[in-house]
Amino acid sequence: MQTVFSAFDAAYWQARYLDGRDAWDTHGITPPLQAYFDQLDVRQQPRILIPGAGRAYEAEYLHRAGFQNVFVADLAREPLAALVERVPEFPKAHLLLADFFQLPKDVPYDLIVEQTFFCALNPKLREAYARQCAGLLRPGGTLAGLLFEGEIGPGTEPPFGGSRAEYREYFAPFFEFKHFDTAYNSIKPRAGRELFICLKKKE
Numbered sequence: 001m002q003t004v005f006s007a008f009d010a011a012y013w014q015a016r017y018l019d020g021r022d023a024w025d026t027h028g029i030t031p032p033l034q035a036y037f038d039q040l041d042v043r044q045q046p047r048i049l050i051p052g053a054g055r056a057y058e059a060e061y062l063h064r065a066g067f068q069n070v071f072v073a074d075l076a077r078e079p080l081a082a083l084v085e086r087v088p089e090f091p092k093a094h095l096l097l098a099d100f101f102q103l104p105k106d107v108p109y110d111l112i113v114e115q116t117f118f119c120a121l122n123p124k125l126r127e128a129y130a131r132q133c134a135g136l137l138r139p140g141g142t143l144a145g146l147l148f149e150g151e152i153g154p155g156t157e158p159p160f161g162g163s164r165a166e167y168r169e170y171f172a173p174f175f176e177f178k179h180f181d182t183a184y185n186s187i188k189p190r191a192g193r194e195l196f197i198c199l200k201k202k203e
């Protein structure tokens with residue numbers, strides 16, 4: 001039997017925020033991403049995209065650290081408004097109320113940051129996610145962040161889990177694997193259940 005998911009569209013996500021069904025929200029940057037960001041060179045001013053950014057604590061952290069080319073994309077208005085409330089000076093032109101899969105590829109990104117976006121998608125879109133990340137990055141650009149490892153649920157609503165072997169298949173056609181291992185510094189409820197990935201787009 002095949003599971004048929006409802007559309008996880010803008011209305012669905014906006015309603016989850018408004019209803020407070022947002023248990024993924026960590027209310028601050030998580031240690032794995034903070035540690036990763038802390039070793040980036042701000043002088044290079046990389047062009048960074050955070051898709052499915054939600055309330056975007058990562059964007060706030062990077063912005064306050066002096067990164068000026070940080071873009072956030074989300075289908076739902078509520079979380080982007082929450083970012084603006086916390087960081088009123090965040091550039092408005094960098095707030096993309098948009099479908100990740102429709103983002104233009106005219107100016108490539110150096111870095112895409114993943115946190116609880118991949119697991120929020122209908123699993124049928126995972127291959128398209130890997131392809132779209134590759135399409136948005138410059139050759140040699142990086143996709144870095146966290147993927148849930150193991151099953152979550154059961155349920156017919158996000159988040160959805162998966163396995164390391166499954167994930168490898170999606171990314172291998174487009175990326176070299178620099179790092180792909182259990183994160184050592186996850187927040188407690190996620191400890192041992194998330195992979196830190198650092199994938200380099202093939203030249």
Ligand SMILES: C[S@@+](CC[C@H](N)C(=O)[O-])C[C@H]1O[C@@H](n2cnc3c(N)ncnc32)[C@H](O)[C@@H]1O
Pocket residue numbers: 008013014024025026051052053054055056073074075076079098099100101115116117120121158
């Ligand atoms: C589970 S939440 C995670 C939010 C954020 N990354 C975090 O960790 O708090 C998933 C987010 O992805 C957004 N989203 C889902 N599908 C999307 C799409 N196709 N394009 C852009 N954003 C999307 C939702 O609105 C939601 O904010």
